[in-house]
Amino acid sequence: MNLDLKNKRAIVCGSTQGIGKAVAMQLAAMGAHVTLVARNEPALKQTKAELANNGHQLHSYLCVDFSDTNALKELLTSFIQRSGPVNILVNNTGGPPSGPIASAKTEEFLQAFNNHLICNHILTQACLEGMKNTGYGRVINIISTSVKQPLPNLGVSNTIRAAVANWAKTMANELGKFGITVNNVLPGATSTQRLANIIETKAAKNNLQNDVVKNEMLHEIPLGRFAEPSEIANAVAFLASPAAAYINGINLPVDGGRTGNL
Ligand SMILES: NC(=O)c1ccc[n+]([C@@H]2O[C@H](COP(=O)([O-])OP(=O)(O)OC[C@H]3O[C@@H](n4cnc5c(N)ncnc54)[C@H](OP(=O)(O)O)[C@@H]3O)[C@@H](O)[C@H]2O)c1
Incomplete structure (x- = not known):
């Protein structure tokens, strides 16, 4: 199985x-040059320093806020003109705040739509020519x-995620003929700052200890534990590899079995 990403260039948001x-x-670690x-620029520098470098890899970073779509577009376009084509694009950013849908504000939907769907679209468009x-x-x-x-x-997250999934499926249908695949990885509860925030917010709102909320969440997962970020990364890396060339247009849950439907 070919998992080699040597000489491939990847953008990871x-x-x-x-x-x-x-x-x-x-x-x-699989050999890609990663941007x-x-x-957060200090955190970008720190992460860049932690990336594997087998002596041939050129890693870099771009510092930008997804709220500013014009800045994102300009930065990406000039980066690609300067550095050459990108082969792998991982679209990812912070999730929308939690809360019931009935009380969600219009601005929350607009911001989530912007930061998730519009930014994915800008990034993908910028990378398309080079991929072709x-x-x-691999998107x-x-x-x-x-x-x-x-x-x-x-509420807001559920709504916007569905839009992103339909955008991705439509892209997959259009881009397959160019050897470009578009797939979605669907993490379950994963041990990150986002999950810690969700647990804290829910516990505070319901006047519960964090551990009570955490145990309720764990109870819903057949594997009985949260994912490690590296376990989500393994699925993404496989989809990015030559071995996954015939996987296109899918939604891949990596959730320890939590999702109830088939
Ligand atoms: N963790 C889970 O349990 C879980 C489950 C299902 C889905 N997800 C989804 O998976 C995605 C990643 O989750 P995570 O838990 O890894 O999130 P996280 O720990 O909050 O990390 C989010 C990353 O996005 C960057 N970011 C946030 N807002 C940004 C903006 N406006 N512009 C540019 N970059 C921005 C952050 O870096 P800077 O602060 O440096 O910008 C950070 O590197 C999210 O969409 C999340 O909702 C997570």
Whole structure:
């Protein structure tokens, strides 16, 4: 099985912590030149220093806030003109705040749509020509199992994830003929800052200890534990590899079996 990413160039968004950082580490370990994307420059520098470098890899980073789509577009376009084509794009960023849908504000939907769907689109468009020219394209979107089964108290997130999944499937249908695959990885509860925030918010709102909320969540997972970010990264890395060339347009839950449907 060919998992070699030597001479492949990857952009990994949301890669200063959590799932994105684990993905960047894994792709670099498999030989890719990795470009990190996030807002926090010291954390970007730190993560870049932690990436595997087998003596031939050129890693870099782009510091940008997804709230500013014009800045993202300009930065990406000039980066690609300067550095050459990108083969692997991992679309990922921070999730929308939790809360019931009935009280969600219009601005929350707009911001989530912007940071997830519009930014994915800008990034993908910027990478397309290079993927077509090199005959190797992998677009992998980190979404959520809510694509298959809405999660309680994540109203805005549930809504936007479905839009991203439909955008991705439509892209997969259009781009397959160029040797470009588009797939979604759907993490279940994964031990990151995002999960810690969700647990804390729910515990505070219901006047419970964090551990009570945590144990309720664990109870819903057949494997009885949260995922490590590296376990989500393994799935992403496989989809990015030559071995996954015939996998296209799928939603892959990596959730310890939590999602109830088939
Ligand atoms: N963890 C889970 O249990 C879980 C489960 C299902 C789905 N997910 C989803 O998977 C994705 C990643 O989750 P995670 O737990 O790894 O999240 P995380 O720990 O909050 O990390 C988010 C990453 O995105 C970057 N980021 C956030 N806002 C940004 C912005 N406006 N512009 C540019 N970069 C931004 C952050 O870096 P900077 O702060 O440096 O910008 C960070 O590197 C999220 O969409 C999340 O909702 C997570």
